[in-house]
Amino acid sequence: MPDEPIYVSDKDKGKKPKREECPHKERCYRKNPHHFKEFEHEFLYNLLQMGDSVEIPDDMPQPQEVYLDQLEILKGILKVKKEVHISFTIENKPVENNHLKGEPSSSKVSMKGKTTIYNASTSENLDLIEESSPGTMLDRLKSNSPYNLFFTTIPKSPDTSKEQNAITFTDLLCPSLGKLKCSLQINFMIDIDWLLKQYKARNLHEKPLTILYGDDWPDMVEFMNRFCPNVKYHFVKMKDPFGCHHSKVGVYVYEDNSVRIVISTANLYYEDWNHYNQGLWVSPVCPKLPEGSTEKDGESPTGFKEHFLKYLQTYNLGILKEWIEYVKNADFSQVKVALVYSAPGKYYPNSNGNHLHRVASLLSKYCNLPKKMTPDSEGPLSWGIMAQASSIGSMGKTPAEWLRGNLLRSLASHKQSPLPSNSPATISIVYPSVDNVANGYFGLKSGGCLPYSKATNDKQKWLQTYMHQWVANAKNRTRAMPHIKSYCRVSPDLSKLAYFLLTSANLSKSAWGNNIQKDGGSYIRSYEMGVMFLPQFFDEEYFEIQDSPARKNKQLFPFMYDLPLTPYRKTDNPWCN
Known part of the structure; x- marks a missing residue:
């Protein structure tokens, strides 16, 4: 050339x-x-x-x-x-x-x-590899321990690349993390050409790669068959037309057969890693267990290993057998987050496979909130719940139908009040308005990651009373739209979190679960994957998100958007496609 x-x-x-x-x-x-x-x-x-x-x-x-x-x-x-x-x-x-x-x-x-x-603005000549802050990925993993929570860099906002917890996809392939043997990518949308170029940037493009994907791009199979001899693949066809293979998981196996898991909110193509705000949890390395160990050995205090194996097994695919074996033989004892996933089917309380049930179960066991000792003291209801997503599904004609009757029943659970019925707890929804998108780095094109249907919004106008703007000035991220999905409960002074959930699951029944039925069952249509951060497993009372003289924790918990929240004005409307 x-x-x-x-x-x-x-x-x-x-x-x-x-x-x-x-x-x-x-x-x-x-x-x-x-x-x-x-x-x-x-x-x-x-x-x-x-x-x-x-x-x-x-x-x-x-x-x-x-x-x-x-x-x-x-x-x-x-x-x-x-x-x-x-x-x-x-x-x-x-x-x-x-x-x-x-x-x-x-x-x-x-x-x-x-x-x-x-x-239709002039196309940019986009660089394949974006640089993040100096230092190896292992250095950044150590400096962000114990939470290991990262955000994507935004090239249009150069200040984001200076953040110690801002990374690119190629950072996940940094040789400091280990000598890569093979990897598995489970995702919704994959541009295999872009993905292999990221591996090529680290000279890893010939390493065995297995992909499970949920969006069948034109000619993708033909491309892989002709040009990708190192790639094994399986298209996950959903039986339910309203379901989606939406999980976003990376499994990296190194030459010593140690394993690292990455759970994120990003699809595997250029725009998701450069235009939009994303979140990633990167596990510590999980060493190979000694000979003679069983799959129950090397379990995390949160049961992460068992639940991750169950998730992989829900696919019932031969292509995943070797990956299940790698996980069985790895020591996950240093993993401190709990796994939350959804997989198609009907689920009952105290089971994984359904966000509604799993989140409620975890919070009922492990979420501590202050007891209300006097009329003026803070109690559980003074801690507000925040739900931030990149899309919203149909919730019904009233808040009581699903938002408060089912989702809030899960998110408002805590030790003192497991599975609260008709909880009066406050819930705020963070979702970009039309103005947020219009002021984005790419104008109206900025809303490409926000597929909330206008027809659905027109049927649930009541939801706008719960809505708040996307504002992330402190992190220089306001003009980059959020594809990250996060759920948390924050103290009245906005300095502490009782829990934090990073997940691929948007605000929808397909992702979280349909209305809970009389037998306690709830039906799931989609595959989703997330991790729950609970202070107990980090030897902390609460996560701290603002520095203060009274700070107890060594590390502040990474938090992307600004507090206090900015409510929608009467003239604001959510961005809809």
């Missing part, structure tokens, strides 16, 4: 860069600039040569908006000087792509039930 940029002008028509033709040709769905630098796309080049008026044929194998994005990427790479006017069609309606003339434009595109706003 030439070192100097290629320019296309009138006199250069007919000249093309000499690169290997993309094997997918017109079926190519890639939007990674580096793919277009490596492979020729003759049909796109020919479209650019059409000059002032380019028409994308209706019978092309990919949606027309895919070609629109690809033309923008190619135009940026080729440094096209001649302005091009492209017309395309969405939902049988002609749309003018005027942004190539300098006018902003956006189009609404629906993909597999998820609507994304594509802002």
